[in-house]
Amino acid sequence: MKYKSNIKKRMKVVGILLMLIISTVSLGTQAKQIKNYSFTISGTKGTYAPNSLKSVTNRPYAVNASMPSNRPRYVIKTTMYNSENAYRGNCDVYEGTRNTGANTGVAGHSYKLYCIRQYTWDGSAYTSGSWAADES
DSSP states (O other): OHHHHHHHHHHHHHHHHHHHHHHHHHHHTOOOOEEEEEEEEOSSSOEEOSOOEEOSSSSOEEEEEOOOSSSOOOEEEEEEEETTOOEEEEEEEETTSEEEEOOOSOTTOEEEEEEEESOGGGOOEEEEEEEESSOO
């Protein structure tokens, strides 16, 4: 009888350990969200990327600015804000390149990306690319 009791206890411990391992592994395999953006920005009035994204890790955010066609490349100043409009990091990205900005946010929270042209005299321009609240 004591032998069966020990087996049951061990099985419970093994079951609990397996559940902990499975839940830990599943948390670490969440997919990073990447969204495309396309809009017109100027040096005097910025624009928010149309999608808020959830950060999976505490890593820097990433912006991939597409190469423009029929005009010179510009620098886009990006700033990341959380859902309460609190500043969480910034970076400049030259069109046709990728850059990362510091993310002082927390994994699991939603963030939005604000974009504006580097100089006020640059005028308006269409820009596109993609961004992620945390790089891989």
